[in-house]
Amino acid sequence: MNGTTNGKAPYHLLSVRVENRAGVLARVAGLFARRGFNIFSLVVAPTQDERFSRISIVVDVESTPLHQIVDQLAKLINVVEISELHPDRAREAELLLATVGVSGRQDPAFLDLVGRFGAEVLEGNEEATMVMAVGDSASLDEFEAGLEGFGILELQRTGRIGLPTLSPAK
Amino acid sequence: MVQLTGAQALIKSLEARGVEVAFGLPGGAILPVYDPILDSSVRHIHVRHEQGAGHAAEGYADATGKPGVAIVTSGPGATNIVTPLADAYMDSVPLVVVAGQVAAGAIGTDAFQEVDTTGVTMGVTKHNYLVKDVEEIPRVVAEAFHIATTGRPGPVLIDFPKDIANMQVDWHETAAVDLPGYAPPIFPDPAAITRAVELIRAARRPVLYVGGGVIKSEASGALAALVEATGFPVVTTLMARGAFPDSDPRCLGMPGMHGNYTAVTAMQRSDLLVALGARFDDRVTGSVPAFAPDALVIHVDIDPAEMGKVRRPDVAVVADCRLAIEALVSRLREGAELAPARLAPWMAQIGEWQARFPYTYDLGDGSTIKPQYVVEQLREATPDDVILVSGVGQHQMWASQFWRFEHPRSWINSGGLGTMGFAVPAAMGAKVGQPDRMVWAIDGDGCFQMTAQELVTTTAEHIPVKIAILNNSYLGMVRQWQHMFYKERYSSVYLSPDLPDYVGWAESMGCVGLRVTAPEEVRPAIEKANEIDDRSVVVDFRTDVTEHVYPIIPAGHSNDDIVVHPSQAEER
Numbered sequence: 001m002n003g004t005t006n007g008k009a010p011y012h013l014l015s016v017r018v019e020n021r022a023g024v025l026a027r028v029a030g031l032f033a034r035r036g037f038n039i040f041s042l043v044v045a046p047t048q049d050e051r052f053s054r055i056s057i058v059v060d061v062e063s064t065p066l067h068q069i070v071d072q073l074a075k076l077i078n079v080v081e082i083s084e085l086h087p088d089r090a091r092e093a094e095l096l097l098a099t100v101g102v103s104g105r106q107d108p109a110f111l112d113l114v115g116r117f118g119a120e121v122l123e124g125n126e127e128a129t130m131v132m133a134v135g136d137s138a139s140l141d142e143f144e145a146g147l148e149g150f151g152i153l154e155l156q157r158t159g160r161i162g163l164p165t166l167s168p169a170k
Numbered sequence: 171m172v173q174l175t176g177a178q179a180l181i182k183s184l185e186a187r188g189v190e191v192a193f194g195l196p197g198g199a200i201l202p203v204y205d206p207i208l209d210s211s212v213r214h215i216h217v218r219h220e221q222g223a224g225h226a227a228e229g230y231a232d233a234t235g236k237p238g239v240a241i242v243t244s245g246p247g248a249t250n251i252v253t254p255l256a257d258a259y260m261d262s263v264p265l266v267v268v269a270g271q272v273a274a275g276a277i278g279t280d281a282f283q284e285v286d287t288t289g290v291t292m293g294v295t296k297h298n299y300l301v302k303d304v305e306e307i308p309r310v311v312a313e314a315f316h317i318a319t320t321g322r323p324g325p326v327l328i329d330f331p332k333d334i335a336n337m338q339v340d341w342h343e344t345a346a347v348d349l350p351g352y353a354p355p356i357f358p359d360p361a362a363i364t365r366a367v368e369l370i371r372a373a374r375r376p377v378l379y380v381g382g383g384v385i386k387s388e389a390s391g392a393l394a395a396l397v398e399a400t401g402f403p404v405v406t407t408l409m410a411r412g413a414f415p416d417s418d419p420r421c422l423g424m425p426g427m428h429g430n431y432t433a434v435t436a437m438q439r440s441d442l443l444v445a446l447g448a449r450f451d452d453r454v455t456g457s458v459p460a461f462a463p464d465a466l467v468i469h470v471d472i473d474p475a476e477m478g479k480v481r482r483p484d485v486a487v488v489a490d491c492r493l494a495i496e497a498l499v500s501r502l503r504e505g506a507e508l509a510p511a512r513l514a515p516w517m518a519q520i521g522e523w524q525a526r527f528p529y530t531y532d533l534g535d536g537s538t539i540k541p542q543y544v545v546e547q548l549r550e551a552t553p554d555d556v557i558l559v560s561g562v563g564q565h566q567m568w569a570s571q572f573w574r575f576e577h578p579r580s581w582i583n584s585g586g587l588g589t590m591g592f593a594v595p596a597a598m599g600a601k602v603g604q605p606d607r608m609v610w611a612i613d614g615d616g617c618f619q620m621t622a623q624e625l626v627t628t629t630a631e632h633i634p635v636k637i638a639i640l641n642n643s644y645l646g647m648v649r650q651w652q653h654m655f656y657k658e659r660y661s662s663v664y665l666s667p668d669l670p671d672y673v674g675w676a677e678s679m680g681c682v683g684l685r686v687t688a689p690e691e692v693r694p695a696i697e698k699a700n701e702i703d704d705r706s707v708v709v710d711f712r713t714d715v716t717e718h719v720y721p722i723i724p725a726g727h728s729n730d731d732i733v734v735h736p737s738q739a740e741e742r
Contacts (some may be wrong), residue, residue, distance in 0.1 A: 019350065019351060
């Protein structure tokens with residue numbers, strides 16, 4: 001996974017506003033399966049408007065042209081709006097949780113790594129430490145690579161979410 | 171305010187949408203809906219199998235342009251109509267199917283006759299609904315019809331739990347829809363029309379590639395005007411037969427795997443393809459990289475996702491097909507008239523292909539009935555406005571090849587899904603929709619065995635249709651492929667001409683059964699069948715087993731590899 005989610009082709013982040021109705025995730029996932037489109041990651045959660053949810057999908061555009069994925073998604077009746085978030089014009093973030101096989105409080109190198117990436121130690125004991133980091137996918141890739149040196153026991157990343165950057169003030 | 175049950179509200183909502191006919195079969199979970207049907211203006215046609223209800227609704231929709239409606243029960247009733255839903259999805263047929271469901275509280279408990287119908291049909295419908303609140307019935311029905319009939323048409327399923335059908339609701343009629351994510355394109359982009367007209371003016375080897383969208387958007391009149399304005403030749407796909415009259419010399423017939431040599435080759439050599447409501451199906455393109463290599467492409471379709479799905483267009487016109495064609499015609503008329511001479515070499519080349527490679531078959535020594543001969547005789551002996559329906563296989567290709575189609579909505583078949591058994595129920599549905607027109611189906615013996623039970627329905631409901639079985643005692647198309655591509659190793663393909671006894675079977679279903687075993691009996695049998703108007707007729711034509719469909723382009727090959735009839739092989 002390292003180095004593959006850094007916002008450059010062949011992966012694109014789509015931000016899809018959908019009606020908040022039962023089965024919408026199944027429709028989206030089913031469409032990707034049926035048409036042979038590859039999903040790299042997918043995040044779905046409600047928005048501030050309870051009628052809608054937002055799905056952030058990182059898609060593989062090497063196997064299928066992006067316009068075909070967007071056009072097929074747009075045909076789903078419950079899909080309201082699709083924006084492709086270009087890395088230069090969007091803020092992206094991802095959350096990482098990891099349990100590492102070190103007693104973190106006593107390992108200066110580990111604490112240094114945690115500090116450099118602005119991560120947070122959630123809990124720890126004699127054998128293991130759980131950390132959380134938030135960042136863009138590229139920096140989390142780096143953080144993950146750094147953690148590997150300490151022995152990753154379990155790891156979960158959320159996949160990318162994003163919003164367009166604010167337009168310049170008038 | 172009137173209090174209704176959910177079931178009554180559903181039927182009232184169907185009436186409010188102008189539904190005149192529904193095809194269906196009751197069962198446990200849909201029982202509440204069948205009670206108010208007794209008091210409704212909707213004519214309910216009680217089929218013998220749910221697949222028949224679905225294909226009949228498709229035939230009705232294809233014949234009338236109105237949405238077809240079917241009503242089935244939960245579980246097996248719903249799964250039995252999955253094939254027609256898939257068929258309608260592939261061929262963009264507007265359907266609304268109501269399926270009963272177990273009580274909402276029992277969903278997920280593996281209740282009797284429970285199936286996750288919404289989940290099962292998600293991939294084969296344009297949209298589907300699981301009704302969760304009795305209040306939403308009028309809106310769901312209004313939305314279902316709106317979605318089924320607008321944009322690119324398609325099937326919509328309403329999954330309707332039994333307890334909600336039994337709940338009370340204050341009735342309010344509504345056509346209001348709440349679809350923030352659904353706004354199908356309608357009007358063509360003027361800039362795209364401008365670019366398209368530039369390509370049309372510059373073309374020297376053009377072909378109008380006409381698909382089913384022309385029929386669905388009622389664009390035949392506009393198409394005729396476009397042909398007049400441009401002089402372009404026309405190919406009509408399997409879904410578009412009749413969109414432009416075969417009798418016009420500029421009609422080159424059907425393209426594709428079993429298409430007319432001239433239609434196939436003109437597309438291959440063209441410098442401009444104007445695709446109108448067509449989707450570059452693999453049966454049309456053959457090998458995609460080798461398809462029409464020199465052609466620029468103008469692609470007109472109402473579905474944006476068709477643009478570049480198979481072939482990247484040079485000009486994409488996402489719009490209603492009729493409106494787009496009308497815009498092209500009016501823009502063309504604004505400029506200088508196109509000189510017919512610019513296409514003269516191309517039309518001369520096309521004329522030469524037409525003369526050398528017409529559809530043909532060998533009449534033989536008269537000892538056997540050639541299936542193509544039956545098709546030709548049927549065409550000659552039936553009225554101009556006859557509706558022809560077919561199943562899937564060799565007989566379907568011969569029907570498309572040897573029939574002369576002059577009008578839209580006079581040819582109904584299963585194109586994309588290739589559903590054997592389509593013909594009998596679809597013919598029934600077509601006759602319900604067009605009771606004053608004669609409806610003939612050309613069917614295969616294999617197809618007929620799959621859905622013949624709906625002839626019982628035609629007898630019981632007084633829907634007289636005529637079925638010509640081209641009985642060659644084989645799954646003919648499979649046999650042809652095993653002959654040509656599997657070294658004549660015939661595997662599970664023989665059916666027997668006499669088992670079942672088609673005449674006896676027809677009579678047991680209340681139809682007239684006729685058997686024809688010699689060429690000279692063909693025409694009299696057709697004429698006899700034409701005279702019978704009070705019940706359905708089945709004619710068992712015993713046709714030549716060895717006949718193959720030509721031309722044929724082997725699957726996956728370039729269209730340049732077209733194999734013509736053996737009698738024309740020297741010409742190539």
